Amino acid sequence: MSDAELVLRSTRVITPEGTRAASVAVSAGTITAVLPYDAATPPGARPEDLGDDILLPGLVDTHVHVNDPGRTEWEGFWTATRAAAAGGITTLVDMPLNSLPPTTTVEHLRTKRRVAADKAHVDVGFWGGALPGNVEDLRPLHDAGVFGFKAFLSPSGVDEFPHLDQDGLARSLAEIAGFDGLLIVHAEDPHHLDAAPRQGGPRYADFLASRPRDAEDTAVASLVAQAKRLHARVHVLHLSSGDALPLIAAAKAEGVRVTVETCPHYLTLTAEEVPDGASEFKCCPPIREAANQDLLWQALADGTIDCVVTDHSPSTADLKTGDFATAWGGISGLQLSLAAVWTEARRRGHGLEDVVRWMSTRTAALVGLDRKGAIEAGRDADFAVLAPDETFTVDPAALQHRNRVTAYAGKTLYGVVKSTWLRGERIVTDGEFTAPKGRLLTRGH
Numbered sequence: 039m040s041d042a043e044l045v046l047r048s049t050r051v052i053t054p055e056g057t058r059a060a061s062v063a064v065s066a067g068t069i070t071a072v073l074p075y076d077a078a079t080p081p082g083a084r085p086e087d088l089g090d091d092i093l094l095p096g097l098v099d100t101h102v103h104v105n106d107p108g109r110t111e112w113e114g115f116w117t118a119t120r121a122a123a124a125g126g127i128t129t130l131v132d133m134p135l136n137s138l139p140p141t142t143t144v145e146h147l148r149t150k151r152r153v154a155a156d157k158a159h160v161d162v163g164f165w166g167g168a169l170p171g172n173v174e175d176l177r178p179l180h181d182a183g184v185f186g187f188k189a190f191l192s193p194s195g196v197d198e199f200p201h202l203d204q205d206g207l208a209r210s211l212a213e214i215a216g217f218d219g220l221l222i223v224h225a226e227d228p229h230h231l232d233a234a235p236r237q238g239g240p241r242y243a244d245f246l247a248s249r250p251r252d253a254e255d256t257a258v259a260s261l262v263a264q265a266k267r268l269h270a271r272v273h274v275l276h277l278s279s280g281d282a283l284p285l286i287a288a289a290k291a292e293g294v295r296v297t298v299e300t301c302p303h304y305l306t307l308t309a310e311e312v313p314d315g316a317s318e319f320k321c322c323p324p325i326r327e328a329a330n331q332d333l334l335w336q337a338l339a340d341g342t343i344d345c346v347v348t349d350h351s352p353s354t355a356d357l358k359t360g361d362f363a364t365a366w367g368g369i370s371g372l373q374l375s376l377a378a379v380w381t382e383a384r385r386r387g388h389g390l391e392d393v394v395r396w397m398s399t400r401t402a403a404l405v406g407l408d409r410k411g412a413i414e415a416g417r418d419a420d421f422a423v424l425a426p427d428e429t430f431t432v433d434p435a436a437l438q439h440r441n442r443v444t445a446y447a448g449k450t451l452y453g454v455v456k457s458t459w460l461r462g463e464r465i466v467t468d469g470e471f472t473a474p475k476g477r478l479l480t481r482g483h
Contacts, residue, residue, distance in 0.1 A: 041065050041070065041080075042063035042064060042065050042070060042071075042079075042080055042083040043064060043065050043066070043082075043083055043084065043462065044063070044064040044065075044083060044084050044086065044419075044462050045061050045062065045063050045064070045077075045079045045080075045083050045084070045085050045086070046061070046062045046064070046086045046088060046093060046421065046459075047060070047061045047062075047075060047085065047086065047087050047088065048060065048062075048075075048087075048088040048089070048090070048091060048092065048093040048423075049075065049089065049090050050090060050091075050092045050093070051072070051092075051093045051094075051413060052092065052093065052094040052095070052390060052391055052394050052413065053072055053412070053413050053414060054399075054412050054413075054414055056391065057092075057389075057390070057391060058075075059074075059075035060072050060073065060074065060075055060093075061073045061074065061075055061076075061077045061079075062093065062413060062419075062421075063083070064419040064462040065462075066462075067418060067419055067461030067462045067463075068409075068416065068417070068418060068419060068461075068462075069413060069414060069415055069416065069417050069418070069419050070415055071415055072413060072414060072415065088423055091423050091424060091425050091456055092390060092423070092424045092425075092426055093413065093421055093422075093423055094126075094390065094394050094398070094413070094421065094422050094424060095394060095398045095399070095410070095411055095412050095413050095417070095420060095421065095422075096126065096127065096128025096129065096160075096398065096410070096420030096421055096422055096458065096459070096460070097125070097126050097127040097128065097129075097375070097376060097397045097398045097401075097422065098127070098128070098129040098130075098131075098397070098398050098401040098402045098405075098407060098410050098411055099122065099127050099129070099130045099131070099347050099348050099350070099372065099375070099397075099401065100130075100131040100185075100299075100345075100347050100401045100404055100405055101131070101133065101275065101276070101299065101301075101347035101348060101349045101350070102118065102122075102130045102131065102132055102133060102347075102348060102349075102350045102372065103132070103133045103135070103136045103349075103350060103351040103352070103368070104118045104130075104132045104133075104137065104154075104162075105136045105137050105352070106118075106137055106150075106153055106154070106157075107137055107138060107149065107150070107153045108137045108138020108139065109136055109137060109138060111354055111440070112136065112352050112353050112354055112440070112441065113350075113352045113439065113440050113441070114157070114440055115153065115154045115157035115158055115162070116157040116159075116474075117438060117439060117440040118130070118350070118372060118439070118440075119157065119158050119159035119160045119162065119474070119476055120159050120438040120466075120471060121350075121372040121373040121437065121438035121439045122159070122160045122372050122373070123159045123160050123458045123460075123465050123466045123471065124373045124438050124455065124458070124466055124469065125372055125373040125374060125375055125376050125377070125455060126376045126422030126424065126455040126458055127160060127372065127375070127376075127422075127458075128160050128161060128410075128420035128421075128422070128458060128459075128460050129160060129161040129162075129163070129402070129407065129410050129420065129479070130160060130161075130162055130163075130372075131162070131163040131164065131165055131185055131405060132150070132154075132162060132163070132164050132165065133165055133188055134164070134165050134166055134167035134187075134188050134199070135167060135188065135194055135196055135198070135199040136196060136199075136351070137150065138198065139198070140167050140169075140198055140199050141164055141165065141166055141167055141179075141184070142166065142167040142169055142172050142175060142179075142199075143172070143175050143178075143179070144175070144178045144179055144182045147164060147166065147179060147182055147184065150164060151164070151478055154478060155478060156474065157474055158474050158476030158477070158478065159465055159466075159471065159472075159474045159475065159476050160460060160465070160476045161410075161420075161460065161476045161477050161478075161479050162476055162477075162478055162479065163184075163185050163405065163407075163478070163479035163480070163481070164183075164184050164185065164478075165184055165185055165186055165187065165188045165222065166179035166180070166184035166186070166187045166188070167187060167188050167189070167199060168187040168188065168189040168202065168210040168214070168221065169189075169199065169200055169202070170200055170201075170202060170203075170206050173209055173210055173213050176210065176213050176214055176219070177213065177216075177217055180214075180217055180219050180481075182480075183479075183480025183481050183482070183483070184480075184481060185220070185405040185406070185481050186214075186219055186220030186221065186222055186273070186405070186481075187210070187214055187219060187220070187221050187222065188222050188223075188224070188275075189201070189202050189207065189210060189221060189222070189223050189224070190202065190223075190224040191207065191223060191224060191225055191226060191227060191228065191257045191260075191261070192224070192226040192227065192228040192231055192253070192257070193228065194224070195322070195366075195367065201224075201228070204260060207260075207261070207264060208264060211264050211265070211268055211270050211272070212268055212270075214270065214271075215268045215269065215270035215271070218271065219271070220271045220272075220273060220404075220405075221270065221271065221272050221273070222272075222273040222275055223257075223261050223272060223273065223274060223275060224275050224276070225254055225257035225258045225261055225274050225275070225277075226249070226253040226254055226257050226322070226323060227252075227253045227254075227256040227257040227260070229256075230250060230252050230253035230256055231248070231249065231250075231253050234247060234248045234249065234250050234253070235247050235248060236248050236363065237363075238361055238362070238363030238364070239361055239362070239363065240314045240315035240360050240361060240362065241314050241362070242309065242312040242313070242314055242316070242319070242362060243309075244362065245320065245324060245362035245363070246309055246324050246326070248363070249322055249323050249324045251278075251279040251280075251281045251282075251326070251330075252281070253323075254277070254278065254279035254281075254282055254323055255279055255281050255282045255285070258274055258277075258279075258282045258285060258286065259282075259285055261274065261296075262285065262286070262289045262294055262296055265289075265294050265295060265296055266289070266292070266294045269295065270295065271295045272295065272296050272297075273296070273297045273298070273299065273404065274286070274296065274297070274298040274299070275299060275349070276299060276300065276301050276304070276321075276323065276347075276349045277298050277299065277300045277304075277323075277334070277343065278300070278301075278304045278323040278324065278325070278326055278330070278334075279323065279326070279330070280326075280329075280330045280331075280332075280333025280334055280337070283333060283334075283337045283342050283343075286298055286337075286342055287337075287340075287342045290342070297344045297345075297404060298337075298342065298343045298344055298345075299343065299344065299345045299346065299347050299401075299404075300334050300337075300338070300343050300346060301321075301346065301347060301348060301349045301369070301371070302346060302348060302371050302374070302375045302378040302379050303319075303321060303325055303349075303369045303371060303378075303445060304325060304326070304331065304334055305331065305334060305335065305338075305346065305378075305379060305382055306378045306379065306381065306382045307319065307325050307445060308325065308326075308327060308328040308331055309324070309325055309326055309327045309328075310327060310328055312325060315360040316445075317358045317359060317360060317361070317362055317365035317366075318358055318369075318443050318444060318445045318447075319369075319445045320358075320362055320365050320366070320367045320368075321349070321351070321367050321368055321369045322367045335382075335386055338392075338396060339388070339392075344396075344400050344404070345396050345397065345400040345401045345404060346375075346379055346393075346396040346397050346401075347397075347401060348369075348371040348372055348375045349368075349369065349371075350368075350369070350370055350371050350372045351367070351368025351369065351370070352368060352370040352439055352440065352441050352443070353366035353368060353441065353443075354441055355441055355443050358443055369445055370437075370439050370441070370442075370443060370444055370445075371444075371445075371446070372439065373437050373438055373439065374432060374437075374444070374446050374451065375397070376393070376397065376422070376424070376453055376455065377430070377451040377452060377453040377454075377455075378446060378449075378451055379393055379396070379397065380393050380426065380451075380452055380453040381451045381452045381453065384426075384452060390424075390426060398410070398411045398412070399411040399412055405481070406481060406482060407479070418460075418461050419459060419461050419462035420459060420460055420461065421458070421459040422455055422457075422458050422459075423455070423456045423457045423458070423459075424453055424454070424455055424456065425453070425454045425456055426452065426453050427452065428452070428453070428454040429450050429451060429452050429454075430450070430451060430454055431448065431449070431450045431451075432444060432446045432447055432448060432449050432450075432451060433447075434447050436469075456468065460475055460476065461475075463475055
């Protein structure tokens with residue numbers, strides 16, 4: 039490491055080979071070596087001794103709604119990326135909807151990139167959108183560097199991003215399979231949703247009944263069947279139904295190219311604890327019962343579920359009304375995702391190596407970011423420094439999100455992020471931020 043500019047030393051560094059005491063050498067924003075803890079610091083390199091705090095790769099969150107431009111009062115690149123950095127996330131991939139315009143054409147992608155360019159505190163990539171009638175836009179978006187394409191199989195909640203019916207899904211997926219792209223899917227079947235009881239009002243039990251598990255299960259089954267027929271790559275977004283897991287496991291065993299994510303709120307919050315009228319807990323698909331949550335954790339442990347992402351989907355506070363039928367559905371979780379998942383993971387006997395695999399290594403692999411997701415030579419020097427045994431109580435006023443509505447308010451969580459590093463530069467320390475240093479990423483770079 040004779041050319042190192044920076045050496046980070048910790049008694050606990052999470053590497054692909056396990057957790058060990060190590061010195062991590064960095065030059066020009068890249069990890070150049072992971073060496074023994076007591077390796078000599080070369081002349082001219084700046085040493086940083088992290089003591090017993092854990093050095094882990096920066097998290098990669100591939101499911102974030104930044105809502106910028108067009109609904110910037112809901113979030114925005116400046117606030118979203120600050121929240122990400124505060125939570126140890128160094129890369130995020132922005133969803134194509136809830137912004138105006140949605141990222142469904144190359145021109146719309148250019149608009150999004152112009153808006154994000156000088157506001158990103160972390161690295162940012164972009165998903166494209168697959169809508170009825172935009173099949174001809176998919177390959178140009180792919181060539182322009184989006185990481186894949188988002189589609190809904192039921193209404194999205196915003197008029198400018200309509201859902202695909204089964205014929206539309208087949209057409210879009212055939213086009214995407216033609217260039218070996220990735221389709222990521224909100225899988226709820228509209229017919230099951232239409233048939234479910236809809237009472238409205240403040241009772242969470244009524245809202246839960248309106249988004250039944252079989253809506254997810256049916257939609258996942260149809261998606262898997264299409265992927266198998268076309269040998270296409272598909273990814274199931276924000277899985278909440280444990281009943282869909284046997285089908286997914288069987289598909290993977292058959293060689294179907296399907297991956298699956300779930301979210302911190304499904305892993306850490308339960309339907310039984312949601313107060314009536316508390317629509318900060320509303321999301322679609324919904325937070326389900328504790329027994330269902332156990333199935334999700336089991337599937338993470340055995341690999342049926344690949345990764346954990348936030349589905350950060352904020353809105354202004356006035357849209358979180360006390361009526362679950364009309365309130366905006368979305369959980370704000372960027373800043374708290376690592377701590378929330380770690381708190382429940384440790385309770386269930388999982389280690390931080392598991393959390394890193396679910397929230398960094400596999401998410402980076404999902405979108406082909408081979409310079410992210412691990413502490414090893416040749417990767418970007420993106421890190422989070424974590425005090426895993428320290429706790430904090432969630433105070434909404436301390437969040438960096440533009441609208442500080444959170445389902446985690448008042449919860450005591452393990453894992454305090456002491457600092458976050460992007461390409462060898464510290465971008466936040468104990469709540470103090472540098473100027474934005476994030477880059478806009480394209481697929482393959």
